[in-house]
Amino acid sequence: MYKPRHIIDLIADNVRKTRNPFGASNSTINKWWKDTPIQREGDAMLFTGLMYQLVPYIEKSTRYLERYEDSYLANYVRFGKYMPKFLVGLAVRFLASKEDKQKFNGMLHSIVKILTKSSVDFYYRQELDYYSGILLYDLGDIDGFTNHARFVASTLKENGVKKLVTVDPHTTYALKVLYPKYTGESFEVKTYFELVNFKGGNGTKQVTLHDPCFYGRYLELSDVPVKVLENLGIECLTVRNSGQFTSCCGGPAESISPKLAKEIGDRRIKDLQATGAPIVAMCPICMANLRKGGVEAEDLSTLIARCA
Amino acid sequence: MALVDPEFTEELERFGVDTTLECFNCGTCAAICPLIYEHFPRKMIRYAQLGAKDRILENSDDLWRCLHCGLCTHTCPREANPGELILGLRRFVIANWRGTANV
Numbered sequence: 001m002y003k004p005r006h007i008i009d010l011i012a013d014n015v016r017k018t019r020n021p022f023g024a025s026n027s028t029i030n031k032w033w034k035d036t037p038i039q040r041e042g043d044a045m046l047f048t049g050l051m052y053q054l055v056p057y058i059e060k061s062t063r064y065l066e067r068y069e070d071s072y073l074a075n076y077v078r079f080g081k082y083m084p085k086f087l088v089g090l091a092v093r094f095l096a097s098k099e100d101k102q103k104f105n106g107m108l109h110s111i112v113k114i115l116t117k118s119s120v121d122f123y124y125r126q127e128l129d130y131y132s133g134i135l136l137y138d139l140g141d142i143d144g145f146t147n148h149a150r151f152v153a154s155t156l157k158e159n160g161v162k163k164l165v166t167v168d169p170h171t172t173y174a175l176k177v178l179y180p181k182y183t184g185e186s187f188e189v190k191t192y193f194e195l196v197n198f199k200g201g202n203g204t205k206q207v208t209l210h211d212p213c214f215y216g217r218y219l220e221l222s223d224v225p226v227k228v229l230e231n232l233g234i235e236c237l238t239v240r241n242s243g244q245f246t247s248c249c250g251g252p253a254e255s256i257s258p259k260l261a262k263e264i265g266d267r268r269i270k271d272l273q274a275t276g277a278p279i280v281a282m283c284p285i286c287m288a289n290l291r292k293g294g295v296e297a298e299d300l301s302t303l304i305a306r307c308a
Numbered sequence: 309m310a311l312v313d314p315e316f317t318e319e320l321e322r323f324g325v326d327t328t329l330e331c332f333n334c335g336t337c338a339a340i341c342p343l344i345y346e347h348f349p350r351k352m353i354r355y356a357q358l359g360a361k362d363r364i365l366e367n368s369d370d371l372w373r374c375l376h377c378g379l380c381t382h383t384c385p386r387e388a389n390p391g392e393l394i395l396g397l398r399r400f401v402i403a404n405w406r407g408t409a410n411v
Contacts, residue, residue, distance in 0.1 A: 004372035005405055138376050140398025142324070143408075213377040248342050248377035256372045264342050264375065 001257040002069065004139070011255070012136060012144040019148070020050060020131040022057050029053050032105035033126050036112055042123030044163035044190070045156075046115070049171030050131045052104045055284045056096030058254065059291070066258035104284065110305035111167055111192045117308040118197045122165055128156060132174035138252060146182045149174070153185035163188040165195065167301070169214030169283045176219070191215075193225050193282070193300060201233035202306040208275040209236045210268070210290070210297065211246035212283035220244065225282060225300055232307040237275040247271060249281075251289035265293045316359030323403070325396030328356050330388035337380035337390040343373055349380060349390050352397060368401040 014023035022029070030053050038046070115122050133148035156164075164187050166172040176189040207229065215221045222243040226236045241247040250264030269290060272279050281287040282300035290297045313319075317328040331353045338350040348370060355363045374394045381391035403409040 001369065001373070004369055008402065138395075139372070140395055140402050142399050142402075213375075213379075217378040217382050244382060245379070248375045248379070250342075250375065252375040252377070253373065260343075260373060267342070 001260070002065065002255075004256055007255050008136075008139050008141055011139070012141050015131070015133060015136060015144060015148050019151075020054065021135055022054065022061075024057075026050065026130070027126075029057070030126055030129060031101075032108045033124055035105070036109055038112060038122075038124040040123055040125055043121035044123075044165050044188075045128065045161050046111070046122050046124045046167075046192075047164040047171065047175065048108060048129055048167050049134075049174070050129065051168045051171055052107050052284045053101075054131070055104050055288045056100035058285075059100065059288050060096055062254045062258050062261075062292075065255070066262075069257065069259055107284075107299045107301045108167065110299070110301040113305045113308050114192060114196060114301065115165065118195050120165070120195050125159075128159055128161065130155070132171045134170045134174045134178075135255070137174065137178060139255075142182075145178075149179055150183045153179050153183040153187075156187065157185055161187065164190070166191050168285075169212045169219065170285065173214045173218050191221065191224075193228055193304070194221070196228045196231075196304060198308065199231045200307045204234050204278075204303065204306075206235045206237055206275075206277040207280045207298075207303070208239055208272050208277045209242075209300075210239070210249065210272055210279060210281050210286055211242045212281075212286050213246060213248050215282065216243050216246035222246070228304065232304065234303070234307075237277050239275060240271045249283075249286040249289045251283075251285040254285075254289065261289055262292060265289045269293045269295050310355075310358075310360040310363050313359030313361060316356065316361060320356065320393075320396055320400065323396040323399040325356075325389075325393050327387070327389045328353070328393060330386045331357065331384075331390070331393075332386055334385060336383055336385060340379050340383050342375060342377060342379070345370075345373065349374065349394050353388070353390060353393055356393060356397060364397060365401060365404060368397075371398050371401060 011021045014021050018025055030050055130152045133145045136145040166189055172191050180186040211222050229236055247268050249268050250261040253261040279295055279297040280300055280303055281297040287297055320328055335350050338347045371394055378391050381389050384390055
């Protein structure tokens with residue numbers, strides 16, 4: 001286990017300097033939109049919160065953290081500037097493989113396809129798409145989170161943003177529940193899968209859907225994707241512990257203890273594999289943690305887009 | 309030996325926790341917690357109720373094992389919000405590290 005204090009200070013410092021947890025510029029991390037023409041004006045802004053884009057970096061850096069956990073090197077995290085180049089600054093841009101970046105950017109392309117097919121009047125402005133700060137909130141750095149969230153909320157308000165379409169549970173929770181409470185600013189927040197309005201199919205008959213904690217419990221949205229998939233002719237098989245009683249993938253522990261994250265993840269994977277059907281995830285953090293346990297889950301967005 | 313501070317529950321309100329005394333220590337949270345680890349979070353809640361600040365600070369690293377998955381909060385029979393209490397204790401510990409606890 002890493003010293004939480006070192007990890008928190010490092011992440012808080014990165015968010016302060018670069019507005020994301022990795023200390024690289026947002027423009028380095030957020031490039032998915034370059035391959036897709038999207039209008040810059042419209043009714044609702046697509047707000048990715050950079051989570052999908054960050055996963056390839058998270059995967060790589062936590063793999064390093066895993067290697068050094070419980071070794072004397074773990075203590076060097078506090079000297080962030082010198083030692084763990086994998087966690088800070090420029091080095092980060094060389095971390096993630098092109099293949100991984102394409103894979104996760106592809107999920108955002110799928111979401112664009114889904115929204116277009118559903119005739120949603122949406123737009124994207126990469127310069128307004130910020131990391132929500134949710135990791136700082138989860139780690140208990142309430143001052144760091146509040147400062148960052150106020151900056152993001154006021155930037156969005158100043159630019160006339162009222163409606164947001166979100167793509168992952170953590171950003172959705174931050175924008176929908178935490179921002180009104182901690183910044184005083186409210187937005188109309190909907191996830192992309194709440195906006196799917198087409199039927200169809202792609203030959204997939206059954207899947208195993210892993211509910212993330214934040215959709216299942218905190219936001220109580222689990223029924224929505226099940227219904228969407230039903231309309232596409234896809235049945236979600238019953239998983240031991242789902243909906244409001246879903247089991248954590250272990251991902252949230254990855255920055256403090258990759259070992260713990262793996263242990264919890266392996267247990268969840270057993271539940272999911274018991275159904276025998278392909279596993280589908282709808283949170284980039286879950287996706288990455290399942291992948292570490294050897295499960296290549298398909299993202300909900302890719303599955304729906306294949307029916308569009 | 310730990311010092312007990314009956315005012316601590318009030319102090320915790322500044323960190324967003326107002327349910328510290330709701331808990332009657334049934335242990336449902338510890339039983340359902342995916343960590344399955346030394347009576348977590350029950351033990352921490354007990355420390356908070358007693359105001360055993362030293363114990364909380366000594367064992368503070370354990371607070372960050374919590375996944376914030378919300379299962380304990382969802383199943384707590386007293387609606388004592390154990391998950392949010394752990395989050396509040398993290399805030400308390402960070403404020404102590406940064407020397408902003410009494411500001």
